[in-house]
Amino acid sequence: MLSYRGHRNVEGLSVPWRFSHTQTYDPETDPTGLISFGLAENRPMRAEIAKYINEKVYTEQGHYFSTPYTEIRPNNPTQVTFTQDSISYRSSAPTAARLPAAAATHLNNILSPDIPIQPEHIVVADSATSLGNMLGYNLAERGEGILVNRPVYGRFELDYGVEAGVEMVYADTATEEAFSPTSVDKYEQALEAARGRGMQIRAVLLVNPHNPVGRCYPVETLKAIARFCQKHSLHLISDEVYASCVFETDDPDAVPFTSILSLHLVGVIDPNLVHVLYGFSKDFASGGLHLGFLVTQNKQLRQACQAILRLHGASQAAVTIGTAILEDRAFVSSFTAKSRKCLASAYRLTTSTLNEQGINYIKGGNAGFFVYIDLSPYLPFKEGLSPREREFVLAQKLVDAGVFLHPGEEHSKDVGWFRLVFSQEEDILKEGFRRLLGALKSSA
Template identity: 30%
Template sequence: MTRNFTLSNSTIENISDESPSLVASRNAMADPYHPVKNPNGILNLGIAANKLQGDLLIKKDLDYGNACGSEELRKSVSTLVNKYFNPISPVISSHIIVTNGVTSAMDKLASVICNHEEAVLVSEPYYSFLTTDVNLVAKAVVHGVPVPPSEIQSPSQVNYYESKYRELSSLGITVKMIILCNPHNPTGKVYSRAALEAILRFANKYDIYVIFDEIYALSVYRSPTKNIINSIGSSNNHSDELYTFESVLSFDNLNELIDPRLVVVVHGLSKDFCMNGFRVGWIISPFNSDIIKALSKISPFSYISAFTDRLVANILSDAEFIDVLTYTVRRNLLINYNKITAFLSQKNISYIPAQAGNFILIDIKPFLLIWKNNNLQPGESPITNIKDLTFDDEYQLWISSIEKGRIYYSSGVNIKAHEPGWVRLIFSQEWNSLKFGLERLIDFFERGSST
């Protein structure tokens, strides 16, 4: 029986009503005339671009570019993916859509896949802005799946997905998509192969699209097979299982787990390449041409400048530079991870061991208890048990930390942590500055937070 995986209603309308004029325009833009390189190309006398100042301007980089990303850029991305992500079949340029950042990529994917109010499942804790990424335009709704940190790398987590699916189905809510961040943000964990396979089987069972956010794929600084430096520090009895990162593109048994048409990957410059300001991301859909076709239709709303396109293509095509950069990123992350975990252990602060990304989850419940008792509201009695702390207490501490302590971090209440008192800290900065910030934060928690 042929399976039919529907896209959003607006997308079905968009791709079923192809304008002949738009097709002709795209074909013209894709085959421009050049006196030497393409003498049989199309001479463009239809786009309102003033080229009379050609001797003063960099012609190509200041002209209109390809809304999906130039062929050169998409080829550079495909070369990068084929080298570092080990796809079972080569990724080619036609599998790729370039967007102005992964945030935009998530927005576009939600728009082409989800109808209003349809559910997007994300395991808690999660990167908080995913809620707006899929909702501000597409009006899809994130529903957190409360996976305990102890199970984030285990196939047992699929039980929580099943429970959430049944809950939403009983309310008449369609579950259309899963966003799976691997490596995981904010725990810094790499999923086990068994966990990924369990989630894929679950998604296949219910015809749910799975968007793999692999933005930290090349920022794995600890692995079971190879470490640049041996990690030190104590995790205060939290699990420290290490797994090798495996892109879903590399799964040789993908067809046995899920219909591949349901699988899409996103990646970009911001994290692995430390180029946040470029705002360049890409969507990889080797298995579903309808996704590419749908994204192409709306690409004019998210494409990058021709100048940026050319620059990024040049950067990514420099294989030696990319090798050095990714090695240096992993090395420096591990050095700072060792420093921050040693610092936390010295201060007897519990944390969840990480192995990828530039963040770590730490346990501030003892500090939250101190702060709460220093800031009791009229009529409130002192709290003696950490279990009596609430997310509202944590939120108020977070606001106070910003306004009075002059320190910003990601509060657990905002990232949907499993219990009050967990926060995400970024450790990817110069150590003296990071150490100063940590000491100021702890000092504020312990002494400076009293009203």
């Protein structure tokens, strides 16, 4: 009844622990509900975005979303009207041009590109996830590969694989090594091994700032990887969805964020091979808004994406809201500052708790929503279980205690490492730690 592709995707639904549990905890209505340390969402900042949309985006009659038909819109050029055009199949030309222009201004501000981003360099879609799928589809054939180091965000296997059929090929870098120019040696080894088994590699995928380690790539490492891509005629995809989620820490050695686009790459790599992904899900705590951007100078690639965009286009409602947000530079600045302050506070609470409890984690983080922690001392030993199955047993014990961490999600070479997402309200973070530590102590 189904195609081979359909059958494979259905089988993927039954892979153990492949999908995250949903947070159900609420201190008032569901105090025994599950707390998720697995979903990379900036929960404390969602209220800020919802409040902004309610106050700044208006109905066609000139009224607030939040209190329709009662408050009349003041004369404010930063406010955007939600019109019939916002729910049409296609926006009129003036409306359609506003979001790419606003996105270009925003990205020029936060990425500091060596060559300024123009609106025509941007493809707007319904998410960075969809754009990853589109890149896989347009840059590689089914069964070909994209090279990535590990540990790394585990869902790339789905983003690039479910529809496009492209495989993630892992360079076995140690965590520290992944941020060093010497990591190129491991990329070379992985590339040659793939070719030896008849697989073509079409691109290298970077996550910068990194997920799950929470660090940024040094300039020299970025240049070394770019040279590697040029040497082998590989595309370089830089996923920069956490670009503004960089915060202050007490670590003087923490590396600041550098976009691949900010480097002077003349003589290093053909600019037509360099592509950046960005979206609203992380920097604006708005995963459900579904807005993503691909930035590339490669005109042919942009055309290929446009050819399949009807399957991945952003809704005009999301375009209207996204335009309102990005055109309000004062709001973007204040929102980003508050987000960074919240993340820094949550990071300090998380790392101080881990330090007090003697739980090992990767140091030097200053970006994203997570720390990468080593729970290998707490893995239960049971005869006949594989290392990954031992992770599953621990993960189930944590769920039974009311807290979720995703086992095996980040494809570490070493067993027992988990990504812990700390971007929660402080009281929820503390309650989650209480549950987590209680479960770990009972495992010791």
